[in-house]
Every structure is written in structure tokens, then in C-alpha cells.
Amino acid sequence: MKYAQATNYALHTMVYLASISPDSLVGVRLLAELQSVSTTYLSKILTKLAKEDLVSSSPGVNGGYRLARSADSITFLDIIEAVEGRQAILTCQLAGVEKEEACVIQQKMEVGEQQLKSYLAGITILEIVEELDESVKSFLLKHQR
């Protein structure tokens, strides 16, 4: 079980946005360079984040992205679900014997998944930024516009 690479990009992008400048706009080109990924591909991911209202965007000269909300109100769960979707970790088709009743296996998995979600919902982008190494922070701050 592994998250998509896109989820990794999304998490880093949000941390970078919060770190470089929580308020002013940051272009996708810089965000892509920081992660060695193409601008077009990262754009797709950012569009997903925008649709879930995690970032806001502005086109045009000096346009770009910024956090749509305060960094302490955006959690890992928000970001992961925006990119991965909200499908359950395991779903039984409930064919054959267990057709009429809920699958016990699935019930157990749901509990575990809920625990993980609770944990992820407790981690904010602000928290990550605060724990960043100083050298990383100062590097990112150099790229403010």
C-alpha cells in the first residue's frame, strides 16, 4: 500500500507555499523546480488542490498559487484526500456467503482506516513548517517574490 507520487508532490507543494509566503502568490514554475518535476504535471495536482479549496489561484502576470486558508487549518488528511480520493482502503464485494451481512473483515479495516485518518487530520501544514530545519527554511525564503 503506497500513496501516489502525486500525493508526495502535493504535500511538499503545500509546505513550500506555507513556507515561502503564506499570503503572496507563488508561480508553479518555482514550485516545480524545487521538486524537480515538470510544471505541467504539477499544475494538474495544484488544480486538484484548488478544487478542494486548499489553494487559491490567480492567472496573469505575477499570478500563481497561495494557500486558500491558514496553514494551521490545512491538514495532511485534506491534502491526501484531495489527491487520492476518498475510496475505502478495502471493500468486500460481499458475494456468496456474506452477501446479506456486512463483512467482518471490512468492518475491522474501517476502524483502522478511521484511526489513520484521525492521525492525519491532526497534522497541520503549520506544524510541518515549524519543524523544518532552519537551513531549509532560509533556502525557501530566498525564493519569495
Next chain:
Amino acid sequence: MKYAQATNYALHTMVYLASISPDSLVGVRLLAELQSVSTTYLSKILTKLAKEDLVSSSPGVNGGYRLARSADSITFLDIIEAVEGRQAILTCQLAGVEKEEACVIQQKMEVGEQQLKSYLAGITILEIVEELDESVKSFLLKHQR
């Protein structure tokens, strides 16, 4: 994030093995019928479980599979890792800025993953069998050899 369908088959197969008969051998054909999956495909999954010493197998007439250990010593985590592998849920390539230090994002994910693993390691096959509905149990018992 979703487990493979094969993981679902594996979990059900282990529960069926424990339920039908913890000691005597059960052929893959029956196990496949119960889940509406082909015998050859389920065979592959069972071979993975055998390699991790979760089931033991015997070829030949009246051969088949049985649990390799007692049902209370086999956990969801054992089965899931046997099928899914043991790759981390998220790994940063640690390029660019964060090259020299561990990625904070990854560290947070590792904690969550460890929590999930602990939960999964606490759920045994025996526990599932005990919680099965009586109608399911009696249905499965009809297929003892």
C-alpha cells in the same frame, strides 16, 4: 489509497481456512468457489502466503492448504504484508533542498503508518472467526472434507 483485490482474497481465504477446518487440508478449488475467483489466480496468492509461512501446502490427492500456525497467532498485518509487500506508504526522494536531512513529511507519515500496523497486528484470524455470523459459520462447515 487502496489495498489490492488480492489482499481481500487473501484475508478471506485465511478466515475460511480457519473456519472450515484449522487442521485438515482444504483444496484451492473450494476456496476459489467461495469467493468467485479462478483457482489459478487464487493459487498465486496462496503461494505468497505459503512463502511467508502463513499456510502450509501439500500436493497430491486430498492435498490442499491449511493454516501453518494457530489462528490466534496470525494477524491481519501478517497477511497484508505477505501480499502487499513491505514498502513504506510514502517515501520522499529527498532531492534538492532536503537532500541531506530526513524529510519531515516522511517522518510524520511513518508514525501514522506504524500506528496502523500496530492496529492490524492486533487483529487475529481467530478473532474474526469468532465474530462471524452463525449462518456463515454453518455454511462454511458444510464444506469440510
Next chain:
DNA sequence: CTAATTATAGACATTAAGACTCTTTAATTA
């Protein structure tokens, strides 16, 4: 007003993984 810049969207290509099937081989037992 025009040109440059930037996000958005769609179509497309490539790759990898998952989910199988088919066939052969090896082991075991009736």
C-alpha cells in the same frame, strides 16, 4: 490596447501494476 505571463483544460503517449488465463511440471496418494 497590446504583449507577456500564468493558470486551466483537453487530448495524447508512455509506463507500471494489477488481475487475471493457460500450460507445464512436480509431488503425493489412491
Next chain:
DNA sequence: TAATTAAAGAGTCTTAATGTCTATAATTAG
């Protein structure tokens, strides 16, 4: 010896992930 059953390998098919390329729309600098 023949039937049965697991193991293993090769191959197929589908789907999803990971991108690229191009065109369009919105915004702003000049």
C-alpha cells in the same frame, strides 16, 4: 499407474499513474 493437487512460468488484458504537448482564458505590465 493414474488421478489429483500445488507451483511456477509465460503471456494477455485492463486500468491507473505519470507524464507531455498544445490551445485557451484570464490578468497585468507597459
